[in-house]
Amino acid sequence: MNHEEFEALDTEEQAKVFRESSLKDKGELLMRSHHPERLTQSLSHEELYLVTKELDIEERGEVLRYANLPQLFFISDIECWSSDRLSGKGFLQWLETLQQADERRLFAWLVEMDYETVVAGFKKIVQVMKPDREYASDEMLGDKPFFTLDEQYYVCVEEENLITVRRAIELLFENHKGRYAAILEGIYEELDDVTEEEAYHKREIRMQDRGFPDLETAFRIYQPVSKEDFERFPKKNEGMAPGGRPSETHSPFPHYPALWAHERFFL
Secondary structure (H helix, E strand, O other), rough: OOOOHHHHOOHHHHHHHHOOOOOHHHHHHHHHHOHHHHHHHHHHHHHHHHHHOOHHHHHHHHHOOOHHHHHHHHHHHHHOEEEOOOOOHHHHHHHHHHHHHHHHHHHHHHOOOOOOHHHHHHHOOOEEEEEOOOOOOHHHOOOOEEEOOOOOEEEOOHHHHHHHHHHHHHHHHOOOHHHHHHHHHHHHHHHHHHHHHHHHHHHHHHHHHHOOOOHHHHHHOOOOOOHHHHHOOOOOOEEEEOOOOOOOOOOOOOOHHHHHOOOOOOO
């Protein structure tokens, strides 16, 4: 089906075609649908992430404009981390992506994402200083590129990242001064390793809720198993009556209708 035919369909027909389409096609269809927000939020977090991976940065921002916050939390938990460490590059690219998507999405993410993740992410790309008001700030800042919104917190940031970082912090300053002050004070005061460790712990909880185990648990599958350990595993035919039928007194299997018959089916 070409794009013109899809656009001519009503809402329900578009939703049906969308559900049956490949991940690569879903991104294109989202942007041509009558209700992109409805279709975007109908996707699981994992599926939306895979859809966005098929798109370039501009199209990706267009799709994420319609995502809800839990979907954004999941994608940022993947994009902003490398193993168990927050990635400064990944965090910066995430801010850029949300800015291109919709500044309201960026502001909501900065406010609703856990404090430790936001602070630890900014710590990777900025330095915050609080010069004494009695002395010229340039004595402490030197030639570092910086900006200040309140003449209290001075944010030092690489020149190429200045626009992205400044706009993110401006959104907090303009719309939620309490969160702005907390984040800037956290960047200034909090210990790097402690903040990042707590951020990773909270990420682990969110990921485990989606069925993703932590690294230590995931690596257990590769641990060697001795013959004695293997023998201790329960046998598959345990709880089966003669003839391969589930025992009425004890069965480790779900009570599927397919198991009601005397003969074992192929499926």
